[in-house]
Amino acid sequence: MSVELSNYIALSAVMFFIGVTGVVVRRNPLIVLMSIELMLNAANLALVAFSRAWVNNAGHVFVFLVVTVAAAEAAIGLAIVVAAFRRAKNVDVDEVSRLHG
Amino acid sequence: MSLVEFIWLLPLAGAVVLWAFGPQLQRASGAVGSATVLVSFVATLFAFGSATGPVPWHQVLLSWVPGFTFGLRLDPLSLLWTLIITGVGGLIHVYSIGYMWSDRAIARFFAYMNFFVFAMLTLVLSDNVVGLLVGWGLVGLASYFLIGFWFYKPSAVAAAKKAFVINVVGDVGIMFAVFALYAATGSIAFSDIFARTGSLEPGVLAAVCVALFIGAAAKSAQVPLHTWLPDAMEGPTPVSALIHAATMVTAGVYLVARFAPLYSLSPSVQELVGVIGALTMVTGAILGVAQWDIKRILAYSTMSQIGYMIMGVGVGAYQAGVMHFFTHAFFKAQLFLAAGLIIHALHDEQDVRKMGGLRERLPFAFWTMLIGTLAIIGFPGLSGFFSKDAVIYGVLEHGHPFLYVAGVLTAGLTAYYMFRMIFLTFFGAYRGESSVEEHASLPERLMQVPVAILVVPTIAAGYFSVSFGGPSAWTRFFGTLFQVSANVAGPVLPISELGSSLLVLVLVAAGIVVAYVRYGAPAAQATAPARLRTETERMPAALRHAFWFDDVIDAAIVHPAQALGIAITRFIDPHVIDAGVRDVVWVAGALGAIFRKLQTGLVRGYALTIVIAAAAFIAYFATLGAAK
Numbered sequence: 039m040s041v042e043l044s045n046y047i048a049l050s051a052v053m054f055f056i057g058v059t060g061v062v063v064r065r066n067p068l069i070v071l072m073s074i075e076l077m078l079n080a081a082n083l084a085l086v087a088f089s090r091a092w093v094n095n096a097g098h099v100f101v102f103l104v105v106t107v108a109a110a111e112a113a114i115g116l117a118i119v120v121a122a123f124r125r126a127k128n129v130d131v132d133e134v135s136r137l138h139g
Numbered sequence: 140m141s142l143v144e145f146i147w148l149l150p151l152a153g154a155v156v157l158w159a160f161g162p163q164l165q166r167a168s169g170a171v172g173s174a175t176v177l178v179s180f181v182a183t184l185f186a187f188g189s190a191t192g193p194v195p196w197h198q199v200l201l202s203w204v205p206g207f208t209f210g211l212r213l214d215p216l217s218l219l220w221t222l223i224i225t226g227v228g229g230l231i232h233v234y235s236i237g238y239m240w241s242d243r244a245i246a247r248f249f250a251y252m253n254f255f256v257f258a259m260l261t262l263v264l265s266d267n268v269v270g271l272l273v274g275w276g277l278v279g280l281a282s283y284f285l286i287g288f289w290f291y292k293p294s295a296v297a298a299a300k301k302a303f304v305i306n307v308v309g310d311v312g313i314m315f316a317v318f319a320l321y322a323a324t325g326s327i328a329f330s331d332i333f334a335r336t337g338s339l340e341p342g343v344l345a346a347v348c349v350a351l352f353i354g355a356a357a358k359s360a361q362v363p364l365h366t367w368l369p370d371a372m373e374g375p376t377p378v379s380a381l382i383h384a385a386t387m388v389t390a391g392v393y394l395v396a397r398f399a400p401l402y403s404l405s406p407s408v409q410e411l412v413g414v415i416g417a418l419t420m421v422t423g424a425i426l427g428v429a430q431w432d433i434k435r436i437l438a439y440s441t442m443s444q445i446g447y448m449i450m451g452v453g454v455g456a457y458q459a460g461v462m463h464f465f466t467h468a469f470f471k472a473q474l475f476l477a478a479g480l481i482i483h484a485l486h487d488e489q490d491v492r493k494m495g496g497l498r499e500r501l502p503f504a505f506w507t508m509l510i511g512t513l514a515i516i517g518f519p520g521l522s523g524f525f526s527k528d529a530v531i532y533g534v535l536e537h538g539h540p541f542l543y544v545a546g547v548l549t550a551g552l553t554a555y556y557m558f559r560m561i562f563l564t565f566f567g568a569y570r571g572e573s574s575v576e577e578h579a580s581l582p583e584r585l586m587q588v589p590v591a592i593l594v595v596p597t598i599a600a601g602y603f604s605v606s607f608g609g610p611s612a613w614t615r616f617f618g619t620l621f622q623v624s625a626n627v628a629g630p631v632l633p634i635s636e637l638g639s640s641l642l643v644l645v646l647v648a649a650g651i652v653v654a655y656v657r658y659g660a661p662a663a664q665a666t667a668p669a670r671l672r673t674e675t676e677r678m679p680a681a682l683r684h685a686f687w688f689d690d691v692i693d694a695a696i697v698h699p700a701q702a703l704g705i706a707i708t709r710f711i712d713p714h715v716i717d718a719g720v721r722d723v724v725w726v727a728g729a730l731g732a733i734f735r736k737l738q739t740g741l742v743r744g745y746a747l748t749i750v751i752a753a754a755a756f757i758a759y760f761a762t763l764g765a766a767k
Contacts, residue, residue, distance in 0.1 A: 061746045070742075135740025 046087035053080035065130045067119045071112065078108045141198055142189075143211050146182045146221065147260045149175045154253035161246030169236030172249030176232050176256050180225035183218070190218035191616060197266060197330075206326040212266030215617045219461065220263040220386075220393055223468045227385045228256050230589035234476050235377040237586035238483065248288060252381070255281035259386050263393060267327040268317045271394075275313060275354065278387050279306035285382060286374040298370035305367045309357025313394075316350035319343060333400045341405070348401055348408040351394055352415075359391025360442045361419045361449060366688050368442055369426075372434040376482060379434060380475035384441045385468040392445065392464050395452040399621055403455060412453030413534070417545045420446025422686065424552040428559070429682035431675070432489045433478050436560050440515065441471055443549060447530050450542055456533025457621040458604075462613060463530050466522035466600045470514035473593040477508040480586060481564065486573045491563040492671045493571035505565050507590045512561055514597045516554040516647050519640075525601030532639050535632060550643045554650030559658050563671075567664035570671075 053076055060073025082101045089097025122134050140148075153175030157168050164171060189196040195214035202208045213221070232252060239245045258281050262274025280303075287299030321327055323343050324335040336344070355361070360368035371383050382388070395402060395412060402409050423443030430436045444467050451460025481497065481504050482489055498505045514521040517528065527550060535543040604613040634642070657663060663670065684690060 058746075058750055062743055062750060065743070131742045134742070138738055138740030 043087055043091045047084060050080045050084040050087065053077075053083065065132055067115075067122070067129055067131050067134075070131060071115045071119070074115075075108060075112065078104055141211075142182055142186050143196065143198065143213050143264060144200075146179045146186065146225070147211065147257070147264055149179045149182075150225075150253045150256040150260065154250050154257060157246055157250035157253060161250060164246055166236075166240065166245060168246035168249045169232070169239070172253050173229060173232035173236060175253060176225055177229040179256070179260075180222070180229050183221050183225050186213060186221075187218065189213060191215055191618065193618075206321065206328075206331070207269070208267065208328060209270055210266040210328075211264045212329065213264065215620050216393070216396055216461070217263045219465060219616075221260060223465065224256060224259045224263070224386050227468050227472050227593075228252075228259075228381055230592055231377050231381040231385070231472060231476070234380075234479070234586050234589040235375075237582035237584075238375065238377050238479055240582035244288070248285075248375070251281060251284045251288065252377075255285065255382060255387070259390075262390060266329055268313075268320055268329070268332070269327050271397075272310070272313050272317055275358070275390065276310055278382075278390065279303060279310065279358070282306070282371070282382050282387055285378040286371045288374055288378065292373065295373040298367070298373040302367040302371050305364050306357050308364060309354040312350045312353030312357070316347045316354070319347050319350065323347075329397070336400050336404060339401075339404075344401060345405050345408050348398070348405045349411070351398055351401075352391075352408065352412055355391030355394045355412075355449070356415060357391075358394075359388050359445050359449060361391065361415050361446070362422050363688055363692070365419060365423070365442055366685070366692065369430075369435050369438045369685070372432070372438050376434065376475060376479035379438070380472045380479070383438065384471040384475050388441065388445055389448065389464045389468070392448040392452055392460060395449065396457050396461050396621075399452075399457050402453075409453055409455060410539075413450050413539055413542055414453075416446045416448070416450030416453050417542045418446070419443070420450060420549050421545055421552075422446075424549045424556065426682065426685050427556040428552065429678055431492050433481065433491050433494075433560065433564065434475075434489055436491070436556060437471070437474055437478060440474075440553065440557065443553065444471065444515070447527060447546065447549075450546065451530040451533055454534050454537040454539050454542065456530060456537055458613060458617060459526070459529035459533035461617075462601075462604050463526040465603075466514070466526040466597075469593055469596040469600055470511045470521075470523055473507060473590060473597050474511040474515065476586070476590045476593070477504050477511060480504040480507075480590065483583070483586070485571060488571055488573055491560060492675070494564045494569070495567045495571075495667065496565070496569040498565040500569075501565075503587055503590075507594060508565075509561060510594055510597055512557045516557055516650070517550060517643060518647075519644065521598055522596065522601035524640075525604050528636070528640050528643060529604060531643060532636050535634070535639070547639075547643055547646060551646030551650040554647040555654050558651050558654035562654060562658035566659055567667050570668055 057073045057075075057077030057080060060076065061070050064070055064073065082104055085097040085100050085104075089095065089101075119129070123129055126133055153172055157164065157171060161168060186196075190213040195212055197210060197212050199208055199210040201210075232249070235248065235252065239248050242248065255278060258274055258277030260274075262271055262278060265271045265274055283299045283303040286302050287296050289295050317327065320332055323339050324332050326332060326335075339347075357364045368383060368388065372379055374383070402412070420443050423439045423441075423446055427436055427439035427443060430439060444463070448460045448463045448467070451457070451463060453460075481494070481501060484501055484504070485494070488494070510521070514523040517524040531543060531546040531550065534546055603616070604611050606614075658667075681687070
């Protein structure tokens with residue numbers, strides 16, 4: 039039994055919605071960051087799946103790009119989390135709302 | 140560097156040197172200023188031959204786009220003006236050394252004077268209308284500097300401002316003429332414009348002539364733009380002699396004569412120019428009768444004489460009008476400089492009611508002033524006699540009997556007010572308080588030299604126009620320049636030239652007699668102080684207010700303009716412009732107050748918004764978008 043394109047896409051969709059739910063529901067910034075990574079990788083999975091299905095390497099190139107951006111985002115995101123923790127002594131994203139209007 | 144460039148730029152070099160090194164030069168600046176102008180004059184004499192050749196001398200300085208070529212042109216007309224500007228101007232510079240001897244700002248004075256000479260030369264030597272306009276503006280600027288030279292006097296500052304503003308009215312007129320001429324002929328050069336006059340539409344031609352005349356009227360103090368000239372007497376007396384008598388105020392005459400090929404094709408505008416000239420001539424003479432300030436008498440007399448010139452060149456008697464400019468430059472400069480001698484000796488007293496009996500105390504001033512007066516009233520044999528009669532009779536020859544009558548009558552009035560001044564100043568008993576001192580020091584002697592030199596042309600300058608069989612020297616000098624205006628055989632004239640001269644002389648004699656009876660006779664002299672006081676009190680309101688010209692201009696233009704300015708500062712500026720800016724600020728603030736509410740600072744909220752929006756997009760394209 040070979041793995042169909044639709045299976046990859048389904049897995050990608052599931053991973054993405056798990057990520058979305060994590061971002062929206064969880065209040066721990068570390069979990070939120072992890073959820074974002076999950077969403078990014080869901081998108082990567084969809085890209086490589088399409089790329090392979092249509093024999094077009096452009097999708098692979100996109101994935102490299104996304105991985106790079108994700109690495110940078112993780113570095114910056116964690117730095118922000120650390121800085122925010124030092125100031126506020128807690129790790130609740132809802133408490134970090136001093137820039138409200 | 141050509142000779143003409145040298146003539147043109149030397150006074151500018153003088154001005155720059157005086158500006159830069161004024162504090163070091165101090166009184167030596169008078170020598171520098173006079174020398175540059177006099178050297179220019181000598182150079183002009185050497186340029187005589189090239190100007191009077193069959194083709195006008197011409198030099199290109201700078202070429203820009205086609206039709207915009209700047210250059211210098213020396214033909215008989217510009218040569219004549221250059222001779223007067225540098226010659227009479229040089230003499231006045233020498234006079235100024237004495238007159239301004241004790242003024243701390245003598246270097247600044249000579250810098251301005253040299254700058255004026257340069258500006259005036261730019262005006263007359265330019266071969267195109269744009270260069271002429273530049274010179275036109277620069278002489279106005281120089282005039283502003285020099286009228287307001289004693290800037291600590293509020294009246295001088297006001298007079299300078301007034302002169303400048305009224306002159307700018309004229310500059311705008313000329314600017315419009317330049318635009319129209321370039322649009323119609325595609326060139327700014329005189330030679331191109333005159334070669335293409337035939338192709339101009341009559342309406343454009345008339346508009347250009349009128350626009351040019353607005354410029355001429357403002358610069359030459361023609362009614363109703365004359366009100367600045369009497370006020371301009373606030374400047375030092377040499378300035379009055381050079382700028383407001385001999386040269387700058389005659390620029391209007393130059394302009395009309397220069398554009399003779401255009402005016403000759405537009406008889407209705409010629410009529411207008413002639414009538415305005417005649418009005419100015421009469422108005423100036425009438426107001427000259429009512430003045431007590433010796434310089435204001437001469438200022439109104441200048442205005443009246445320029446009226447003669449403008450009337451002459453206006454109706455087409457170009458040679459006569461320009462001739463009157465030529466002789467007037469000498470005798471009016473002499474009158475002003477002699478008046479300066481008196482003012483100097485009386486410690487800045489200018490009121491003729493406080494003079495009298497100065498004949499014995501200031502004999503030199505008396506004799507030079509008397510010669511100047513005889514010249515201006517047209518005493519036979521003196522320069523004014525030839526030129527004024529030429530203008531008056533020329534007007535009749537060109538078919539304007541009313542203007543002729545006005546010219547004849549004004550000649551009588553001229554004799555009256557000039558001799559009124561002579562009698563009040565030099566005869567009877569001295570009525571002033573300050574002591575009369577005729578100094579004999581070097582500066583005072585220096586002032587007498589130019590006045591003495593000017594006596595020669597004041598007497599003799601008219602003989603150029605006398606015909607000794609064949610055309611006169613004057614006609615030969617101009618050659619073909621005014622050929623376009625060559626007079627066709629007019630109607631049979633009711634009076635011969637000799638008869639006309641005799642008529643003028645009778646009126647002149649009558650004017651002198653009336654002046655003698657009222658001011659010169661022993662009976663009048665005996666009661667002079669009381670009589671002058673009652674005469675001052677009973678002066679008709681029209682004369683005291685100079686025919687209300689200032690008041691009418693104030694009421695019609697100045698006050699409405701001020702009211703408009705006040706309305707703008709009080710209403711439009713705060714309630715329209717500033718209010719508009721404030722409203723923009725308020726709108727931005729109000730919008731900000733609404734939209735800042737969206738910024739909750741809750742990151743999860745933002746994420747949810749993005750998710751919902753993305754879901755909406757997907758829903759849209761999955762349903763509606765797919766249907767397309």
